[in-house]
Amino acid sequence: VFRWKKTIYKTVCLSFLLVITVTVLQRGMAPSQFMQGQQQKELPPPEPLKTQKRDNSFSITSTFWKSKKEKAPVKEEESVTAKQAKSWDVTTTNCSANQNFSKVDWFKGLEPNFQQFLLYRHCRYFPMLINHPEKCSGDVYLLIVVKSIITQHDRREAIRRTWGQEKEVEGKRIRTLFLLGTASKEEERANYQKLLDYENHIYGDILQWDFLDSFFNLTLKEVHFLKWLNIYCDNVHFIFKGDDDVFVSPSNILEFLEDKKEGEDLFVGDVLYKAKPIRKKENKYYIPSALYNKSNYPPYAGGGGFIMDGPLAKRLHKTSETLELYPIDDVFLGMCLEVLKVSPVGHEGFKTFGIVKNKNSKMNKEPCFFRSMLVVHKLLPPELLQMWDLVHSNLTCSRKLNVL
Ligand SMILES: *[C@@H]1O[C@H](CO)[C@@H](O)[C@H](O)[C@H]1NC(C)=O
Ligand SMILES: *[C@@H]1O[C@H](CO)[C@@H](O)[C@H](O)[C@H]1NC(C)=O
Numbered sequence: 584v585f586r587w588k589k590t591i592y593k594t595v596c597l598s599f600l601l602v603i604t605v606t607v608l609q610r611g612m613a614p615s616q617f618m619q620g621q622q623q624k625e626l627p628p629p630e631p632l633k634t635q636k637r638d639n640s641f642s643i644t645s646t647f648w649k650s651k652k653e654k655a656p657v658k659e660e661e662s663v664t665a666k667q668a669k670s671w672d673v674t675t676t677n678c679s680a681n682q683n684f685s686k687v688d689w690f691k692g693l694e695p696n697f698q699q700f701l702l703y704r705h706c707r708y709f710p711m712l713i714n715h716p717e718k719c720s721g722d723v724y725l726l727i728v729v730k731s732i733i734t735q736h737d738r739r740e741a742i743r744r745t746w747g748q749e750k751e752v753e754g755k756r757i758r759t760l761f762l763l764g765t766a767s768k769e770e771e772r773a774n775y776q777k778l779l780d781y782e783n784h785i786y787g788d789i790l791q792w793d794f795l796d797s798f799f800n801l802t803l804k805e806v807h808f809l810k811w812l813n814i815y816c817d818n819v820h821f822i823f824k825g826d827d828d829v830f831v832s833p834s835n836i837l838e839f840l841e842d843k844k845e846g847e848d849l850f851v852g853d854v855l856y857k858a859k860p861i862r863k864k865e866n867k868y869y870i871p872s873a874l875y876n877k878s879n880y881p882p883y884a885g886g887g888g889f890i891m892d893g894p895l896a897k898r899l900h901k902t903s904e905t906l907e908l909y910p911i912d913d914v915f916l917g918m919c920l921e922v923l924k925v926s927p928v929g930h931e932g933f934k935t936f937g938i939v940k941n942k943n944s945k946m947n948k949e950p951c952f953f954r955s956m957l958v959v960h961k962l963l964p965p966e967l968l969q970m971w972d973l974v975h976s977n978l979t980c981s982r983k984l985n986v987l
């Protein structure tokens with residue numbers, strides 16, 4: 584097993600080196616320049632990686648997702664917000680396990696991961712390891728943020744080449760950021776961190792905080808992002824937040840947002856109503872009743888991909904600080920929305936819980952279907968790249984295609 588691990592590790596390192604080499608070549612830099620650049624701290628944002636060929640890929644081709652109602656007249660921006668020079672204010676980690684649980688009986692009966700969660704639940708914010716204060720300054724129309732983990736650079740790479748491309752469409756700036764914690768396995772930490780630093784040096788699109796990237800810490804990622812946004816995003820209109828293994832159509836998102844205004848509490852995605860906490864211990868989403876004893880969750884949008892408006896996100900930040908952390912991040916946001924009395928809105932174009940029941944259905948690989956959606960789970964890098972090209976090729980969608 585050790586040898587096998589070593590091979591995988593080698594492969595990953597080699598492919599990452601290849602990515603760096605290709606990038607360096609594409610950007611016409613000498614490798615030495617690249618290394619020298621390490622010394623400078625603040626880099627200008629790198630140019631988009633992709634060739635010109637795909638530049639029209641965001642042009643809006645159909646009006647499928649436009650809602651039918653009349654456009655309201657756009658109000659003049661009165662953004663006279665007092666400019667505070669704020670920055671991330673958490674610089675040390677000083678958080679010890681909560682000893683209060685040591686005497687509690689029900690705590691001892693819990694699974695280790697829940698014990699771990701409860702022991703550190705009160706640790707709210709951690710220092711930033713990689714920050715990009717410049718990324719969100721000024722006017723950003725759509726901020727794309729992607730939950731990612733340190734080992735999955737291939738997913739980030741595929742996203743940068745497809746739906747995460749930064750650009751400006753009809754004067755609307757689109758910016759992309761990846762949200763990361765630290766490697767959850769000790770043996771991964773040192774080497775992967777180095778690779779991540781290089782990756783960030785090249786692309787400048789990583790935000791990293793000093794907490795373990797574990798499943799139960801996803802809610803930490805959520806609250807850290809909201810706090811970051813509150814500090815660094817002067818004027819972001821809309822935010823798309825999602826996983827790193829989904830297909831997203833930015834052009835459909837832009838079209839969908841055309842008649843939306845920030846400030847009207849937009850929160851849209853694949854919404855679950857009256858979902859029940861899962862009580863089967865084998866399930867990834869199992870929740871002991873000691874942690875949540877109501878029979879239903881408030882309505883929430885699946886974390887695979889959803890859209891919210893900027894002002895609502897800032898209110899969510901304030902609300903999140905009044906609630907105890909909950910181990911499932913999308914449910915936690917649902918709890919915050921409930922406090923704010925904002926109902927998340929379900930939309931047909933978000934398929935984050937699967938497309939059809941039958942996993943072998945042709946629908947899962949049907950580009951015409953993908954072309955008309957906003958978010959579809961779940962595509963890994965090779966599939967994503969392939970589907971992206973198909974969707975942006977000369978598709979004839981009147982008849983059923985049998986492409987893959
Ligand atoms: C960390 O917190 C403990 C208890 O809250 C306190 O006694 C200690 O001085 C703190 N250490 C630092 C470095 O802030
Ligand atoms: C532990 O319990 C005490 C007393 O109830 C409380 O003041 C304190 O905040 C608790 N500690 C944590 C970390 O929750």
Ligand SMILES: *[C@@H]1O[C@H](CO)[C@@H](O)[C@H](O)[C@H]1NC(C)=O
Binds near residue numbers: 696796
């Ligand atoms: C979350 O991250 C913190 C900081 O790294 C760590 O102490 C804690 O154990 C993690 N929690 C879980 C449930 O993994």
Ligand SMILES: *[C@@H]1O[C@H](CO)[C@@H](O)[C@H](O)[C@H]1NC(C)=O
Binds near residue numbers: 876877
């Ligand atoms: C649920 O938990 C709350 C707070 O922990 C408690 O006050 C309440 O009695 C519990 N309800 C049930 C039905 O167990």
Ligand SMILES: *[C@@H]1O[C@H](CO)[C@@H](O)[C@H](O)[C@H]1NC(C)=O
Binds near residue numbers: 976977
């Ligand atoms: C798509 O179709 C147009 C016109 O029908 C043609 O000019 C173009 O070359 C085609 N593009 C591709 C990639 O096939």
